[in-house]
Amino acid sequence: MSSTTASVRSLYVHVPFCAHKCEYCAFYSEASSGELINRYVGALERELELVAGTLRPQTIFFGGGTPSILNLKQWHQLLHTMDRLNLLGAAEWTVECNPATVSLDKAKLLRDFGVNRISMGVQSLDERLLERLGRIHSREQVFKSFDTLRAAGFENINVDLMFAIPTQTMEIWHATLNEAFALQSEHLSCYEVIYEQDTPLFAQLKAGEFDVDEDLAYDMYETLIDRCEQSGFFHYEVANFARRAGAGRAAPRPVLSDPEIPDFACRHNVNYWRGGDYHGLGPSATAYIGGLRTRNWSNTPLYCEQLEKGKRPFETREELPPLQRAGEIAAFGLRMTAGWPFEEFQKASGFDLRSEWAGQMSELVNKGWAEESPVRFRLNRQGLRFADSAAEMFLR
Amino acid sequence: MDAAHIRNFSIIAHIDHGKTTLSDRLLHITGTIATRDMEDQLLDAMDLERERGITIKAHPVTMLYKAKNGETYELNLIDTPGHVDFAYEVSRSLSACEGALLVIDAAQGVEAQTVANYHLASKQNLLIIPVINKIDLPHANVTLAKQQLEDVLAVPSEWAIPCSAKEGIGIVDILEAIVERVPPPKPTGEPSLQALAFDSYFDTYKGVVTHIRVFNGEIRPGMMVKLLHSGKSYEVKEVGSFNPKPYTREKLETGETGYITANIKSPSDVKMGDTITDARNPSAELPGFKEIHPMVFSGIYPINTADYEALKSSMGKLKLNDSAFAYSSETSVALGFGFRCGFLGLLHLEIVQERLRREYNMDIIATYPSVVYKIHLTDGTMKEVDNPAFMPEVTYIERIEEPMVKTFVICPNENIGDMMALIAEKRGQVDHTETLDARRVMLSALVPLNEILIDFHDRIKSITRGFGSMDYEPSGYADSDMVKLDMLVNGEPMDAFSCIVHRSKAEGRGRALAEKLKEVIPRQQFAVKIQAAIGGKIVASETVSAFRKDVTAKCYGGDISRKRKLLEKQKEGKKRMKSIGSVNIPQEAFIEVLKA
Secondary structure, eight states, rough: OOSSOOOOEEEEEEOEESSSTTTTTTOOEEEOOHHHHHHHHHHHHHHHHHGGEEEEEEEEEESSGGGSSSSSHHHHHHHHHHHHHHOOOOEEEEEEEEEGOHHHHHHHHHHHOOOOEEEEEEEEEEEHHHHHTOOSSHHHHHHHHHHHHHTEEEEEEOEEEEOTTTTOHHHHOOOHHHHHHHTTEEEEEEEEOOOTTTTTHHHHHHHSSSSHHHHHHHHHHHHHHHHHHHHTEEETTTTEEEESSSSSOOSSOOOSSSSTSSSSSSHHHHHHHHTTBBEESTTTOOEETTTEEEEESSSSHHHHHHTTTOOOOOEEEEEHHHHHHHHHHHHTTBBBOOEEHHHHHHHHHHOHHHHHHHHHHHHHHHOOOOOOOOEEEEOOOOHHHHHHHOOOOOOO | OOGEEEEEEEEEETTTHHHHHHHHHHHHHTTTGGGHHHHHSSSOOOHHHHHHHHSOOOEEEEEEOOTTSSEEEEEEEOOOSSSGGGGGHHHHHHHHHSSSEEEETTTTTOOHHHHHHHHHHHHTTEEEEEEEOOOTSOOOHHHHHHHHHHHHHHGGGGGGGBBBBTTTTSHHHHHHHHHHOOOOOOOOOOOOOOEEEEEEEEEETTTEEEEEEESOOOOOTTTTEEETOOOOOEEEEEEEEESSEEEEEEEEEOOOEEEEEEOOOOOGGGGTEEEEESSSSSSOOOEEEEEEESSSEEEEEEESGGGGGHHHHHHHHHHTTTTTTTTEEEEEEEEEEEEEESSHHHHHHHHHHHHHHHSSSOEEOOOOOEEEEEEEEEEEEEEEOOOGOOOOOGGEEEEEEEEEEEEEEEGGGGGGGHHHHHHHHTTTEEEEEEEOSSEEEEEEHHHHHHHHHHSHHHHHHTTTTTEEEEEEEEEEEEEEEEEEEEEETTTOGGGGGEEEEEEEHHHHHHHHHHHHHHHHHHOOSEEEHHHHHHHHHHHHEEEOOOOOOOOOOOOGGGGGGHHHHHHHHHHHHHTTTTEETEEEOHHHHHHHHHHH
């Protein structure tokens, strides 16, 4: 399949800078400032120019790192370039923000150029745990930033939370959820702490500084699901919860084609789980277009150097044979509570889930992990807890 | 050479008391080898043997010695395996001799193996020449060593010859003593050839090379000979001796030692201790022949399943030069395809495993060793069982007998208490305690063979900080309350961990195994119960709790590829797992527990 003629509708941009690297974070980012950020912005503009011809973004996601660390001038430059390349106007445009780096000026600037969704890396609302995680913001800054964003006109805000943080108790988790719900955000992402290799948190675990209480982590996850449902959040992916339109909230446009996915679900992420194409720009970013997966260099100077020479900064390429690719699409789509509408799967992969994976589907149904209707196959609440075990069965 | 000028002898000693150095010195002084060759001419062939300070096998060496009386003698040094694991092989080698040098380290005195070897030699009615070696050492105490000879072994101390093989002191005295004291061989008076086959090795070109001692008549190339126990006849192709390299001779006569080849293809056709005689005019067999039976059994499995064929071929090659090693294929649910192997004893088991690892580069794992139990059934029959898998149902068993050994443990005085406790823990009974000198005692005890298989020797070494020594000899069978211990995972037995143990030990062992298994069995989507059972009775139980979730918290576009690869790897890993009941267990888990 050729990537040059197709029009890609999703764009991810990685901003590999942070004010401070968190204890748990394994993403490619570095605490850096000044010249390198300027050089990065310049390189990113080159990269945008290289892909603009094949890109008509319906969803854009600026992740990191900390995209909000770019200063007003740098944002200005970047947004103007996007305007020049005719890349504005996405139906959903998310920028990740750290509560410590949100100013009203910056928020307004983003909103003016069409950013309409903010993902706030809150992680916890407990001072002691924020410190434990190495976050630079305080709980007060969360509430203040949230108000700032609302004041700047953002009507779709996500709050990122973490649970099963070492020393976090169930009481602390309940308190954090109480306060998070009180914010009245449209979206909530909640992740159990992952101990990724090469992070300080992993090293501390290995050194025996704390134990992982699996039962508590499990109970926290169950509590989360129950309480989200009671608070009007619809559980639509393993770690993601979103509101439906109504009660003064208008549904973002265009309306989602699958009625099982809540209106305020992150469309950009849904595209990942449903095997859609996307461009990925910036150091370490992954793109997936026409079955070809590429990954940029996870090294900012090297990334810049390549682009300054006019080259795409690919570090790796991966292209799977059709069935293997379909297996991957099937596996990751099951992370969503909506599962796979058979028709949708056929469109995304070219295969029929019912004929190719009939055995796995009935095995999962018999296990009490999944349900099948005439139009779709999905994991139930129990099955979702074992989404990786289920995913493994679908890989070919 | 006429029999009056032949002397056949061997050297017996405790580990490191200087047997090899003395052998080399004798070869050197008789001009059999030059000094410059000495480094490569050490009698010990294998690395492993040199490392452990023991000789498993060596060729008999023929030396010519011009004695002080002006006559030249043919001295045949017949090496013995030096460990009672190979008691039968030792006894065959010793029976080829008329005398033995009993080497004692002047600084160490009599040790456990000295005692065991002395017993074997005196059973063969050999003339013993005690040699007190290493007299050059600062801690040498010749008087004490002589005292121990009298007290422990009842050997007159005036027989002893002080020497230093390292410094070349006393070597001529030893050679003279061999000539003067060791009786010359006497013909048996039978009508024809009688030769003892006491060892053999396999040569790719010549086939089996058999070490023989001629007791009567003579043997030459072209002769038709018969092996009385195997019943097969062969034409002798080559006759020779070793110096220490093989050289051909016209013939071997009464009293002489050497080798023959006869186009024998299979080492199993030459039984140790068999009598070789003239096929046309046979003589009677020589006394002392026994079929050798393995005493210790263990399963040996390739760690990598694909290595099964390679392991099979390695074992075949190994058996060519170790006819006492027995093996047959078996399968285990946990470990796949492997072999049930029989060994003469614990050292033999270790040696075979080490040789498979080092010489054949095999990655192997061995199951818990077992001895041969005599199971008397209610119907009056008796069944020998060396594999827990073949243990009859309890209801059919009237009683069980287990093999016993007589052990000699020599230890410093201050360790007597701990040593007695260890022997009691091992279900042994001390029947004799003897003071060796001011600082050491020797304990003789009757202990079940099964108990000394695992860590007896190591424990003695650790209790005595290396100063203790141990040896043993078989001592028949005794009634014992043995039970079969099974390890179950969700009710299904894991065959690799079944074992036959004494009832008093079963619960403890079951508990220890269950705890170890709990650590290595991966969590499943359901709880896994690990149990130790004797008959139907559960004696220990552990639970591996179910994992309650298996899901990556965070997974977006950039994570998919890495996550997919991880899941693929897991899927591959599960394919290689052994499934016992519905529980998937990686083979590595079994191996880890067996290694512990």
